[in-house]
Amino acid sequence: MSSPVRTLVKAPGVIQLPDGFQITDVPPKLGHPVTAVPSLGPLAAFVGDWTGSGFNTIFRPHKPGTPTGLPVADITTDNILELNLTSENLSFSNSLGAVPNRGMVQGDVFLNGVPYLQAINDVTNGSPVGIHLEPGIWINVPVTTDPAEGPTVARMASIPHGTTVEAQGTFATISGAPKIPAVSITPIGPSGPVVFPSQTATNAGTPRIPQDLTSFIAAKTITQAMLTDPNSVLRDHISTQKITATTAITISSAPKAPLVGGGTDNIAFLQGTSAPNAQTTQMTATFWIETVQETILVPVFKLGEAPLKIAGQAKGPGQLAPVFSVTPPIAITAPRPITVTFTQIQYSQTVFLKFNGLSWPHVSVATLVPSAAVTVPSTVWT
Numbered sequence: 001m002s003s004p005v006r007t008l009v010k011a012p013g014v015i016q017l018p019d020g021f022q023i024t025d026v027p028p029k030l031g032h033p034v035t036a037v038p039s040l041g042p043l044a045a046f047v048g049d050w051t052g053s054g055f056n057t058i059f060r061p062h063k064p065g066t067p068t069g070l071p072v073a074d075i076t077t078d079n080i081l082e083l084n085l086t087s088e089n090l091s092f093s094n095s096l097g098a099v100p101n102r103g104m105v106q107g108d109v110f111l112n113g114v115p116y117l118q119a120i121n122d123v124t125n126g127s128p129v130g131i132h133l134e135p136g137i138w139i140n141v142p143v144t145t146d147p148a149e150g151p152t153v154a155r156m157a158s159i160p161h162g163t164t165v166e167a168q169g170t171f172a173t174i175s176g177a178p179k180i181p182a183v184s185i186t187p188i189g190p191s192g193p194v195v196f197p198s199q200t201a202t203n204a205g206t207p208r209i210p211q212d213l214t215s216f217i218a219a220k221t222i223t224q225a226m227l228t229d230p231n232s233v234l235r236d237h238i239s240t241q242k243i244t245a246t247t248a249i250t251i252s253s254a255p256k257a258p259l260v261g262g263g264t265d266n267i268a269f270l271q272g273t274s275a276p277n278a279q280t281t282q283m284t285a286t287f288w289i290e291t292v293q294e295t296i297l298v299p300v301f302k303l304g305e306a307p308l309k310i311a312g313q314a315k316g317p318g319q320l321a322p323v324f325s326v327t328p329p330i331a332i333t334a335p336r337p338i339t340v341t342f343t344q345i346q347y348s349q350t351v352f353l354k355f356n357g358l359s360w361p362h363v364s365v366a367t368l369v370p371s372a373a374v375t376v377p378s379t380v381w382t
Helices: 041-045 214-219 224-228 232-238
Strands: 049-061 079-092 099-101 109-122 129-141 152-159 163-175 242-252 263-266 279-298 308-311 323-326 336-355 358-370
Touching: 041 109, 041 129, 041 152, 041 163, 041 242, 049 109, 049 336, 079 358, 152 242, 152 279, 163 279, 224 232, 232 336, 232 358, 263 279, 279 308, 279 323, 323 336
Parallel strands: none
Antiparallel strands: 049 079, 049 358, 079 109, 099 109, 109 129, 129 152, 152 163, 163 242, 163 263, 242 279, 279 336, 308 323, 336 358
16 A cells, blocks of 8 residues: 655756757758657657666776775775665656758658756765766667668767767567566676675675675665676566566667667776776666556545645665655545556666776666656546
8 A cells, every 4th residue: 555655856957958949850941841750759758857766886996006995904906896875866858859860871860859867876875975977868760771770769878987878779568567687797807707705795894885784784775686686676676566568678889780880988088098997888778667556545535625645655675656646536535545557767777897807897777766746647536
């Protein structure tokens, strides 16, 4: 049933488009017909502000000349594993309209897209600390003949550490919940995987932030299962939910054939000259757009009263549930359960960093729900 209403932190202001702004074809002469606005495809779900929680892992380069202060100071390794429990805000602006792309081999195509702003805080120790800010654009790309590709979507992201990413991929919709695969944080060297002591949660003296995970293990907020497979956080979140449909968007900066395109670009410091400091070489991600069904309890209600605000069910520590705006069309004389649905976004992203001869996975996962109250349609009462 429902849980007490909680207040969601409002998402930071996204880069707002001017009122009425829409990209469209510039007419060569007065009276030229306006191009119809292309479909957003699966991106139509990316509307408004979203908030949620997640988990982030990243191996950071460690150089003795600029050591990271840790309680156990005898650190001779070339890396430090940083773990972050995260809170996140993701805001989408209005769609762009009909974005013309001029073609030479193939005729013109028109895109549509959604600008976004992602802000992530580390909340591992309670107080929020900003660790990521990402402005970007999602775009929906129609079928093309050169290259011969079906409908795709792409994400263009700018990361403040000095990297830009273009990742493209496909999407599909299924009935029911997604089957979320495992993901590994183990670095890869020329001879294969290289496992570090910091990947064992009970090792309290390794080069890791936080270094001692004893209290987190006891509270079940950071566990060995999360270090072994961060996607377990996503699976645990949905294990008690009823998901009726899922659209999965899978993108990569190095997509597999027949897809082409994409890539990463780094500032000079990251790329280095003799060797990389921390070069981003590839990004892959999957976004699951899920329709979640649950039951909430509507209290006594008299006609003419203000809409009710009823919180959904949070399933675990740190998880958020949406708030529902309910206006019964009839008087409710005794508490009454109703079935409602809402959209939920989950994602798993892996960015591969290159330094000191290894490829280091930087894995981020999160589950997001709408920040604004979800309006319950009148059809639930029939």
